Amino acid sequence: MSDQSDIMRSARFRAERETDWRKLEALTAKAEKQGLNRMSFAEARDLASLYRRSTTALSIARQISLDRALLRYLEALTSRAYLSVYAPQERLGGLLRRFLTQGAPQAMRRSWAFILIGFLCMALGAIAGYFLFFENASWFHVFMPPEMAGGRGPDSSTEQLRSVIYDNDPDVNGLGAFATLLFSHNTRIAIFVFGLGAFLCVPAILLTFYNGLLLGAFYALHVERGLGLDLAGWLSIHGVTELSAICIACGGGVQLGAAVLFPGQRTRGDALRDAGRDAVKLALVAAIMLIAAALLEGFGRQLIQDRTARFVIGWGVGALWLSWFVFAGRKRS
Numbered sequence: 001m002s003d004q005s006d007i008m009r010s011a012r013f014r015a016e017r018e019t020d021w022r023k024l025e026a027l028t029a030k031a032e033k034q035g036l037n038r039m040s041f042a043e044a045r046d047l048a049s050l051y052r053r054s055t056t057a058l059s060i061a062r063q064i065s066l067d068r069a070l071l072r073y074l075e076a077l078t079s080r081a082y083l084s085v086y087a088p089q090e091r092l093g094g095l096l097r098r099f100l101t102q103g104a105p106q107a108m109r110r111s112w113a114f115i116l117i118g119f120l121c122m123a124l125g126a127i128a129g130y131f132l133f134f135e136n137a138s139w140f141h142v143f144m145p146p147e148m149a150g151g152r153g154p155d156s157s158t159e160q161l162r163s164v165i166y167d168n169d170p171d172v173n174g175l176g177a178f179a180t181l182l183f184s185h186n187t188r189i190a191i192f193v194f195g196l197g198a199f200l201c202v203p204a205i206l207l208t209f210y211n212g213l214l215l216g217a218f219y220a221l222h223v224e225r226g227l228g229l230d231l232a233g234w235l236s237i238h239g240v241t242e243l244s245a246i247c248i249a250c251g252g253g254v255q256l257g258a259a260v261l262f263p264g265q266r267t268r269g270d271a272l273r274d275a276g277r278d279a280v281k282l283a284l285v286a287a288i289m290l291i292a293a294a295l296l297e298g299f300g301r302q303l304i305q306d307r308t309a310r311f312v313i314g315w316g317v318g319a320l321w322l323s324w325f326v327f328a329g330r331k332r333s
Contacts, residue, residue, distance in 0.1 A: 010067050017057050021074075024050035024081055031084035051081040099284070105328035107281035108248075111255055115282070118193075118250030121205050122243060125212020126219070133220035143210075143217045158225040165222075165230050166305055186211065186242050187290055190249040194283045197253015198260055198272065204253035211246060233307040236314025237300035242293035244321065245286040252282035289321065 027039075027047040036044060058074040108115065132139040137154040144153070152161065189211050196203035222231040259275035260268055296317065304310055 009064070010070060013057075013061065013064075014070060017053075020050055020053055021057075021077060024054055025077060028077070028081045028084050032080070036084060047081065048085055051078065051085055054078050054081065099281070100328075102329040104281050104285050105325050107278040108285065108325040111251055111278050111282055114255040114258070115248055115251035117205070117254050118208055118247035119244075121208040121250060122212040122215075122247050125209035126216035127212075128209075129213035129216025129218075130220045130223075131216075132213075133217045134224070137221075137224075140217045140221060143213045148214070152221070154221065156221075158227070161222060161225055161227055162230065165227065165234050186246055190246045190286050190290060193246065194249040194253040194256075194279070194286070197250070197279075198256040200261055201254045201257030204250050204257065208246060208250040211243075215243070230307060233310035233314075237304065237310050238293045238297035238314070240314045240318035241289050241296060241321065244318065245289035245293065248282050248289070249286040252279040252286070255279045255282070292317075 024047070027043055027050065030043070031039060031047060036047075039047070054074060055078050058071070058078055061071055061074060129139070129143055132143075140153055141149075152164075189207055193204040193207045196207070219228065219231060219235075222228055255275050256272060256279050259271040263271035266274070296313075300310070300313060304313065
């Protein structure tokens with residue numbers, strides 16, 4: 001008799017309110033599909049009102065112990081409606097726009113000291129590789145993996161080195177093949193220096209320094225043959241962006257490592273979580289820059305053969321990156 005009474009009470013409870021629930025379900029589905037900002041004022045008002053009524057109904061249903069199916073339905077419906085009414089109504093495009101105009105540049109400015117460490121590691125490695133080559137040219141083979149050297153080294157002729165710098169035929173196995181390998185290598189380095197930075201900073205610093213050694217030794221080889229400016233021009237097109245991305249990724253990794261080493265009054269977990277907010281943004285910036293570097297290398301290397309134009313494009317793009325980091329996302333006074 002009691003079970004029959006509960007069933008009747010549940011049916012009566014549902015019948016009295018089911019029209020509102022169906023309407024709430026339809027409005028919630030529309031809000032999920034289109035967004036609350038695209039709904040009319042009346043629809044948004046009804047959505048909020050019906051949500052409050054449904055939460056009240058859910059509370060009553062729990063108190064009088066109605067059937068579980070009805071409770072599960074109301075819990076799911078009110079949860080969806082809550083997200084539609086109160087959750088941030090921002091789509092992927094809005095999140096991306098906010099990241100590019102505010103989040104990324106602000107994180108770069110807050111993390112400038114860690115990014116500077118990344119650039120210093122790269123620069124010190126390049127200087128060391130440069131002078132070690134002139135001390136003993138055999139250091140070139142120590143630093144440069146054979147697959148990246150592509151047969152070039154201290155034994156290569158000056159004309160051979162010059163021809164691949166200004167080779168605009170993508171089918172020829174020249175500097176283009178080296179550029180592809182260099183980009184792949186630098187992408188892996190950027191991933192590693194960020195991911196391993198949490199291990200007390202050391203792997204990030206060493207990998208960035210090693211990348212600088214490669215760059216310094218390769219540049220010294222061309223300087224010895226009087227091709228320093230020619231190689232610098234070729235590297236500028238994509239290298240300004242690509243190498244900066246590695247240094248920024250290193251800065252993010254060092255930021256994570258510093259949080260582990262120097263947590264201050266916080267636990268290491270809390271310090272790592274706080275540092276990760278900016279560090280992850282630095283990693284995303286580095287990823288965007290690597291994609292841009294790939295486009296610059298893919299088109300610029302083959303289409304632009306003038307040395308001056310290469311410098312202008314490479315460092316001009318670098319100036320645009322710097323302007324974004326310095327000026328974007330600042331609050332108006």
